[in-house]
Amino acid sequence: MLAWLGRKVGGALVVLWLVATAIFIGVRLIPGDPAEAIMGGPGSQASAEALAAARSEYGLDLPLITQYLMFLAKLIRLDFGTSYALKDPVLQVIAEVLPPTITLALISLAAAWLLSLIFAMLAMRATRAGQCVGNAVEIIAAAVPHFWLGAVLIMLFSSMLGWFPAVDNGTGAGLVLPVLTLALPLAGFLTQLMRDSLSTALGSQFALAARTRGESRLTVFWRHGLRHAALPALGLTGWAFSSLLSGAVVVEAIFARPGLGRSLLSAVLSRDIPMVTGIALFSALVYIVVMALTEAIERLIDPAGAES
Amino acid sequence: MSPLLEVENLSVGFAGQLAVDSVSFELSAGECLALVGESGSGKSVTARSLLGLSGGKVSAEKFSVLGQDATAMSERAWQQMRGNSVAMILQDALMALDPLRPVGREIADALKEHSSLSKPERTAKVREALEAVDLPEPAWRMKQRSSQLSGGMRQRVLIAQAMIGDPQVVIADEATTALDSRLTALVLEQLRALKNAGRAVLMISHDLAQVAQLADRIAVMRAGKIVEAGDTDQVLNRPQHEYTRTLLRAIPSGVPRFQPLSLAPPKAAVVAQEPAKPARMPALVVEDLSKSFGKHAAVQGAGFVVQQGQTLGLVGESGSGKTTTARLVLGLERPDTGSVRLFGEHFAPQREAQRRYLRENIGAIYQNPLGSFDPRYNVGQLLTDALSAGRSKRGASYRTQVSRLLEQVELDPALGSRNPRELSGGQRQRLAIARALAPRPKVLVLDEPVSALDVSIQATVLDLLDRLQQETGTSYLFISHDLSVIEHMSDTVAVMYRGSIVEQGATADVFGDPQHEYTRSLLTAMPRLR
């Protein structure tokens, strides 16, 4: 267990280091003055003093390797610099916007899981025609872009029916539409996966063996089917979470929610490199943590499989 | 005493097709009935319908289980019966136990369904059941998943799972298939204990030799019908039906070399080759071969000689290192020590480019040939590819050669345009043999070539291999876990155990007077009819 944890932490550090290095190279690849690039690109018209300050802060007059080491040293101290656009330390901004995004992503993940479990269960009982409809719904759900689904949901439930607000008003109701926007496409993916593994599990020899022990169809579903349906979907959690973070950029824009995605978008629009760097590193960190957590859960469900 | 199972004209249909067609039998306490048939004979469907799990449309004139009319039983009543008074042991223990749940809980599930015992009481009973089947360290093992247990332990768990409800009828559905002989002996011994304890045992199997040891009566099934039924002695020694005779003839143990197991090939007798003279150079010489994977020593110092035109049978249980040996001989793995020489030429260890010219002399056939075929090729393309050494897959100039190869392995040349996936298991294996023969090799390495086939199909493929050896003088390295196949096919035998060859010699010597303790234990466990 300890060895596993050590391997995970080591792997995470390598990944973070590679992301940081890629960003460092990326910044240096921007044509023109790197100081200008850091301060928002050629169009930013940063003052000469600001450029000079940036040069000395980032050590741009030093040799490249020294710059690189300085950059890494700062990152190790969690010093991501100051946001050029917001004038606040990057770390502080991220600390503010990370929680709402993570909350949104986690609730959406849970909702997607719940929806796909229900769909997968319904599909088990469905007739042939019903399965065809289910299949079509899944594919369409998986093909719906977040930005369009968000708009359609606002149109339906906010403008026309008035059930849920389009903009968060502090109550839980404001979360419903953003969560649905994120969860529905993901549920489309997960349902397909769960249905496949569920029908494999329920058609397997061990399911038959369970029936010969006198278990009812329903008991077999709960005791055996669910576990086997959950495992491959669980293995996809890392990917799912990552796609939710992608979706959050769009959803936060549509529903005017504060969060990591929205901050990233405005940072990109103003070419605020320190902010962009910080957010990229943090989202990589989030992905790594989620991956490690799912792996830990997989080991709980399937200790034998995790070892091989 | 009235029979526990009474079945009269039972039929089971799937979408209008009858999988079981008017089958009748009965089974009383303390008795063992064997339903014998090949794949698709309807024997498993029959077994499942006895638990109300056939999944098809069941009809019968009389169908009573433990005195209850099964044609009118509710699902609820079935559930109360399953695992309680009628239990089933399924074929593959690895597949029949949920890989995600501890085996102890799998066993306890039956108690959960049928008793009001508390959790500690259930645990205690599961432990008892595991002790009863001689599982070592039951308290610890019951917390493990099936994939963490060895094959023998899994098999014991599976039996314990069936026994936990103290059933009156036990159905063993191919419970010994694909097990090596010692595990088979273990299962048979457990079933015998059940029978002696007054339970009714219904054995479903494809193997007449195995059921002969235990069954009081045998019913032979084919295409959904029982073609012959009677006392074991009568069915085995005075078979009435032609199909029963085919099955009996197909059992290879005790049949001398080159004597056909099937009636199929009425080919003109080929002039048998002179028995190989030992003065000739051996076809394959393997010396001191070793291979480890990490800390696991798969093969340790294996050495043997295959004489020209002869067959060496390499026999051992699963995991004994047979397949690794085959891969080393074929140059697919690099040996840690030792060497392989092919007609005196150095074959392994050797750089691939330098031994490639030797490759046409050695071919390979696997248990499941489908994986070794390029899925994009049809039968004709596959053989053209082999004949043209990979330069063509459609060349018309090879057409006659392709037909000749197909005829040589007794396949209809019209199959040339089919995809191997559409062929039956026996046809696929023939195709694999045809492909291996294309470069006219002098040595064939056959790794479990008939283990996935039905007995009667196995017989025809073995006959084919015999015929080809007589016609072409090809030498075989024949690898199998099945002692009876090895006995029939081999001139010399090497017995492998935990990576080492523990005994080798002429077939008659090894089978008649085994020297090593392990060989003896294998042979005692081997079912024999002759």
Place this chain on the structure above:
Amino acid sequence: MSRTAKILGTVFILFWLLTALAPGLIAPGDPLAVDPAQAFHAPSLAHPMGTDESGRDVFTRVIHGAGDSLYIGLAATALGMGIALVLGTAAALAPRWLDGAILRVLEALYAVPSLLLALLIIAFTGPGVGPAIVAVGLSTAPGYARLVRSQIRSVKNSEMLEAATVLGRGTWLKVQNHLVPNALRPLLALVTLGIGQAVIWAAALSFLGLGTPPPAPEWGAMLSAGRTYLHLAWWLSFFPGLAIVVVAAGATLIGRSLGGKVNAA
């Protein structure tokens, strides 16, 4: 794949090709023709998808937008797949240490969510069609590369190739006859699935104002513009989005019938 599925798939692809290459054949109007008097007409016979805030015909714009949207999607997939083929093949065939190194790099890239990676790239390059293609292409590359690698490895380690070795085939013959065709075939399905996803990502970038700039009739850009009038004129957002859904779902269907897995990219 069934016959009907084949026909439907072919018709679908031909329709969108025609739309992308010769939109005038289907919608003869000018997608940029402004007519303020005609603004905000709801869908009718004259304007099957209504008109936008400047009185432009939405149907004409959606049809003419196919070219741009599909072009970005195709180009991005081609770029991503190209990079993936190089990296994935290298990793699959390379010695262990190089394979490990490439895997680590891919893992690092994969750790940053696709859209965030795309935004990161745009932060360096600035917005525009070219950057959008590069961003979407690069951000999908790591996922593809891992699949290419595992695909090639599974074929490389297959019994099929061992059988070819035993039959005495040289390396070149094995690669040419078995490895390449068998590894590439599933990738075709993957590419089809990927195009659908790339169209979505590209439209997302335009939607966020980082891809095709207005007033070009690109679907994402149209959606973005229509969002302002969501409460007033739903058709402005609905139909361009519908076009994306149709393309993406169609690509998914075709990809799946070719044997692809949905979660691949």
